[in-house]
Amino acid sequence: MARIGLDHIRHAYSDAAKAAGDYALKEVHHDWEDGGAYALLGPSGCGKTTLLNIISGLLTPSDGRILFDGRDVTDLPTEQRNIAQVFQFPVVYDTMSVFDNLAFPLRNRHVPEAEVKARVDEILQMIDLAPMAKRRAEGLTADLKQKISLGRGLVRSDVNAILFDEPLTVIDPYMKWVLRSQLKRLHRQSGFTMVYVTHDQTEALTFADKVVVMHDGQIVQIGTPADLFERPSHTFVGYFIGSPGMNLLPVTVEGQTAHVGGEQIVLSGAPKIGTSSKLELGIRPEFVRLGTEGMPVTISKVEDIGRQKIVRADFAGQPIAIVLAEDEPIPADARVTFDSQAIGIFADSWRVETEASA
Numbered sequence: 460m461a462r463i464g465l466d467h468i469r470h471a472y473s474d475a476a477k478a479a480g481d482y483a484l485k486e487v488h489h490d491w492e493d494g495g496a497y498a499l500l501g502p503s504g505c506g507k508t509t510l511l512n513i514i515s516g517l518l519t520p521s522d523g524r525i526l527f528d529g530r531d532v533t534d535l536p537t538e539q540r541n542i543a544q545v546f547q548f549p550v551v552y553d554t555m556s557v558f559d560n561l562a563f564p565l566r567n568r569h570v571p572e573a574e575v576k577a578r579v580d581e582i583l584q585m586i587d588l589a590p591m592a593k594r595r596a597e598g599l600t601a602d603l604k605q606k607i608s609l610g611r612g613l614v615r616s617d618v619n620a621i622l623f624d625e626p627l628t629v630i631d632p633y634m635k636w637v638l639r640s641q642l643k644r645l646h647r648q649s650g651f652t653m654v655y656v657t658h659d660q661t662e663a664l665t666f667a668d669k670v671v672v673m674h675d676g677q678i679v680q681i682g683t684p685a686d687l688f689e690r691p692s693h694t695f696v697g698y699f700i701g702s703p704g705m706n707l708l709p710v711t712v713e714g715q716t717a718h719v720g721g722e723q724i725v726l727s728g729a730p731k732i733g734t735s736s737k738l739e740l741g742i743r744p745e746f747v748r749l750g751t752e753g754m755p756v757t758i759s760k761v762e763d764i765g766r767q768k769i770v771r772a773d774f775a776g777q778p779i780a781i782v783l784a785e786d787e788p789i790p791a792d793a794r795v796t797f798d799s800q801a802i803g804i805f806a807d808s809w810r811v812e813t814e815a816s817a
């Protein structure tokens with residue numbers, strides 16, 4: 460297993476790139492811990508695959524270096540990086556048995572047959588395919604074939620990292636849930652460094668210890684699922700994570716008071732705002748309280764989503780969402796208060812510290 464160093468990496472698909480906007484991947488500079496489970500999360504086109512391909516060696520970055528445990532591997536081809544990869548669609552040898560498919564990466568490296576058997580048996584148990592070990596892969600469902608691909612990704616114990624590129628795309632929703640939980644368990648048992656690309660927040664949040672949120676070619680935050688929910692660093696993280704996402708309201712700020720339209724909201728501390736041009740107040744729908752006290756709102760819609768209700772309302776001329784428990788009443792003359800500890804102030808999209816939180 461290895462620590463993955465991303466040393467001032469940038470990538471442009473055109474040689475003529477000059478401005479930041481010409482780069483599919485803007486500067487990335489981070490160290491990912493040995494044995495960590497990282498998910499690269501972001502919408503289509505944000506640069507996830509570009510970054511994954513740079514780690515795997517399918518792409519050479521325009522600038523910067525990639526390091527495995529401090530060793531520069533930037534110019535090494537994929538085969539020499541000692542990584543395992545699991546792709547979106549199963550890569551399975553139909554004519555081989557399930558056992559032989561899993562044994563393939565080990566036999567390829569001339570691992571002694573007794574060791575192959577022990578390791579493959581262990582993986583077969585982990586992915587619940589032991590009863591099918593002798594069956595030919597041909598004719599198995601896509602789910603089962605993808606389980607074999609996952610197992611093959613996990614079979615070697617000497618890899619630097621295992622890279623997963625949207626591995627559950629072809630899997631039906633129930634099986635997705637099962638495999639996601641198994642993968643998390645496998646990570647805990649094995650301690651492999653894992654990097655998992657997805658645009659699905661549920662997948663990222665359930666799999667990863669650290670979620671790497673990407674937006675427009677940049678990493679905007681690396682954090683635990685709780686960090687992303689409680690303290691998003693960027694407005695993109697606020698509205699991309701959560702369902703519905705964070706409410707973002709244009710504000711002006713004077714000392715410890717934020718003004719939204721004609722309403723005043725007292726903050727937990729004075730935000731340290733520099734000369735930024737655009738200020739927003741962020742509050743998650745879960746931390747807006749609806750009752751008979753506070754600031755007026757006009758409710759436009761109530762969506763019943765089972766154990767919760769989502770209330771859509773107009774607050775000081777801005778649309779906001781409020782999450783209520785299913786049995787919470789909605790008063791006729793509804794008003795809102797904001798939990799001051801849950802408010803974030805964002806200047807030009809980035810969270811600013813307050814005197815109390817710094």
Ligand SMILES: Nc1ncnc2c1ncn2[C@@H]1O[C@H](COP(=O)(O)OP(=O)(O)OP(=O)(O)O)[C@@H](O)[C@H]1O
Pocket residue numbers: 472483501502503504505506507508509510658
């Ligand atoms: N081979 C290529 N040549 C030119 N531009 C490319 C190439 N591959 C990707 N891009 C561009 O680089 C940007 C980042 O693409 P990338 O595939 O890394 O995003 P992604 O987040 O993985 O998206 P998806 O989830 O759709 O795969 C996009 O604007 C894309 O159009």
